[in-house]
Amino acid sequence: MLRKVDTTESQGFLAHYRIPPLSFVPHARLPRVIRPVWEALNAGNPAMAIMRARHILLTHQPATQSERAALKVGLAAAELYSGASDGARRLAGHALDLYPGQWSAHRIILTILTAQRAYKAAYMHLVSLAPAGPVPLWDEPLSEQERHLALASWAWHLAEWETVAHHLQAxxxxxxxxxxxxxxxxxxxxxxxxxxxxxxxxxxxxxxxxxxxxxxxxxxxxxxxxxxxxxxxxxxxxxxxxxxxxxxxxxxxxxxxxxxxxxxxxxxxxxxxxxxxxx
Incomplete structure (x- = not known):
């Protein structure tokens, strides 16, 4: 039956789907200590973001675990945008240690796993993810639809067709x-x-x-x-x-x-x- 349908993995929407990148919008309600890093990332300047985040961590001790975690997320994203995926993943892990109830660090890790074609690992990571507690102002949760599209995409690469159908219907x-x-x-x-x-x-x-x-x-x-x-x-x-x-x-x-x-x-x-x- 399948021989009649082109099953080339490179075809289609799901084969190319990626989790939307973090936006790092420096909105007015963002904590002041974080905003300079977000401004640099939002402007597409990871080198400036790294410099600012390191300076803030060294000279201006953030008041909360959440703010320290945010700065680690900013550093992780800047490393990722600079092509240093190993450093980005390590920093994302540090951010999760500081503030487990967030999405942004997980999204960085999932982006790295997808780029590495580690689809099974990405699927298992996201499907078991349910951050609890209030969402900090700097965090960017995935919508329910984005979660299911990402899971469907990874299942597509793994040829888990019933799983793909389940997530698309969701x-x-x-x-x-x-x-x-x-x-x-x-x-x-x-x-x-x-x-x-x-x-x-x-x-x-x-x-x-x-x-x-x-x-x-x-x-x-x-x-x-x-x-x-x-x-x-x-x-x-x-x-x-x-x-x-x-x-x-x-x-x-x-x-x-x-x-x-x-x-x-x-x-x-x-x-x-x-x-x-x-x-």
Whole structure:
């Protein structure tokens, strides 16, 4: 079955998904001791951020564990942006020692694991993560949707197809209609990997809604090539109803009607004139 679908890992939304980078927005409510570091990071100047954070830690003892942890996060991010992933991970660990109930240091670690293609480690790290307590003003939690998209992405790389489906459904609980187009294409692929013809047909119906005949045919032929002609037939009817002058869709529909035993419908489709033999 899977040989009919391109399973190249580099394709699709999930194969390229990354956790959104920390923004380090220096908003007005941010503790004053942290703001200079956030300003440097937000401006894309990691060297300045490192210099400021080290100076503050040496000369201005932060008042709280939270503020010290934030400065360590700033240093970790600056090291990461400078390409020093080992130092960044070590500093993120220090930040977690100081303030375990945060997200930012975990996000730095997850970014490093993803860059290293350590997808199983990243998945296990995030799926077990549930920081407790109030969120500090400097912290940047992942949204529930971002968490599930990241977990789905890592599961995709691990070919854990049922796990991918679980997280996508959790990320978009209101259904397929709410998926962005690129992610809907991933769901379409996923339905083949999971051997779910009805799910494939539901995704295909949305994918072809705005596509011209040639592009819609490419989607629907994937169903046909996998032997899911029962599911493909009503979709070809819909596509042909939108573009009744398409000889390509007419020929496809006639062939499917014959395969599915709808001979009267096939005859009726041939009545307007002889079908072109050109592909």
């Amino acid at each position: 990320a978009y609980p209101q259904g397929l209609e709410t998926l962005p187009p690129a992610l809907l294409e991933d769901w379409f692929r996923l339905s083949f990997y999971r051997n779910q013809p009805e799910e494939a047909a539901a995704a295909a119906a949305l994918l072809i809604a705005e596509r011209p005949a040639q592009s819609a045919d490419e989607v629907l032929q994937t169903l046909v090539q996998c032997g899911w002609t029962k599911e493909a037939l009503p979709l070809y009817r819909t596509a042909f109803a939108r573009e009744p002058r398409s000889e390509l869709l007419r020929r496809r529909l006639v062939a499917l009607c014959i395969r599915e035993g709808k001979l009267d419908e096939a005859r009726a489709l041939t009545q307007p004139g002889a079908l072109s033999l050109a592909a």
